[in-house]
Amino acid sequence: MNTKNFPSPEVDSNDQFDSNLKQRYFIDNIFSTASWAAVVFSILVLLILLTDVLIDGFPRLDWTLLSEFPSRRPAESGLKSALIGTIWLMSITALISFPLGVGSGIFLEEFSTDDNWFTKIIDININNLAAVPSIIYGLLGLELFVRILELLTGGRSVLAGSMTLSLLILPIVIVSTREALKAVPDSLRQAGLALGATKWQVVREQIFPLALPGILTGTILALSRAIGETAPLITIGALTFIAFLPPFGLEGLQTPFTALPIQIFNWVSRPQAEFHTAAAAGIIVLMFVLLTMNGTAIFLRNKFQK
Numbered sequence: 231m232n233t234k235n236f237p238s239p240e241v242d243s244n245d246q247f248d249s250n251l252k253q254r255y256f257i258d259n260i261f262s263t264a265s266w267a268a269v270v271f272s273i274l275v276l277l278i279l280l281t282d283v284l285i286d287g288f289p290r291l292d293w294t295l296l297s298e299f300p301s302r303r304p305a306e307s308g309l310k311s312a313l314i315g316t317i318w319l320m321s322i323t324a325l326i327s328f329p330l331g332v333g334s335g336i337f338l339e340e341f342s343t344d345d346n347w348f349t350k351i352i353d354i355n356i357n358n359l360a361a362v363p364s365i366i367y368g369l370l371g372l373e374l375f376v377r378i379l380e381l382l383t384g385g386r387s388v389l390a391g392s393m394t395l396s397l398l399i400l401p402i403v404i405v406s407t408r409e410a411l412k413a414v415p416d417s418l419r420q421a422g423l424a425l426g427a428t429k430w431q432v433v434r435e436q437i438f439p440l441a442l443p444g445i446l447t448g449t450i451l452a453l454s455r456a457i458g459e460t461a462p463l464i465t466i467g468a469l470t471f472i473a474f475l476p477p478f479g480l481e482g483l484q485t486p487f488t489a490l491p492i493q494i495f496n497w498v499s500r501p502q503a504e505f506h507t508a509a510a511a512g513i514i515v516l517m518f519v520l521l522t523m524n525g526t527a528i529f530l531r532n533k534f535q536k
Contacts (some may be wrong), residue, residue: 300496312490316516319395323395385484411437
């Protein structure tokens, strides 16, 4: 081969590359330092807020707070109806959003084709819906579940609130499911198909069990967002004062409800300082419920991961 026409490498270009490399390392160090500073600052702010809430609300943590209904008297007011309402909401939301979100993610990732225009439109809309403000879902739930489907949901009920929160977290569950399925190597799919299994058998027996820990992680994050939402519940008409518990059964799904974020918001808006202390105690209870729910989900995730 004639190499006369090829330019020979020069030392100056290598020197220039080394200079740019040093500059890149310098910029990387600045970015890394700034990132760590942001993380440390966020953790410090969170610790300060948690410490302030614990100091204010710990004296109000007693059996009265958990066993009594809301009252106009701060010393007698409790979280009984709000706590039960939150458990109802999260249970039904998980039952609705998990099969729908996981099933949609499996279909879009494993069975749909990328060159399909319908699939592309769904992908774009799912990614956009994940960033929509929660108040928009509240308005949608008000029109769809409270007014149009009033005969099914009972209007401003537990079922309407759960379905609204399910719409809120469905995009997150779908995206996390697809990412968990993408993390499974394609060689497992090809091996299963080569052995004569159908595509559904490969997904059911090989792919889904391996992706389940990642799917549960995404579901945990989605439910953690739903448990603290206030705007959608206020929009669909969640009550701030309920002195009864919904009956246990299907009829309870069509009863009015309240939730911990609604009750905390109501107490914070009161002018009395005693209600603010009760609100701080309610925040502690809400965090305990959140940690309990996440701890249970993490236990199940680790169990399936083994």
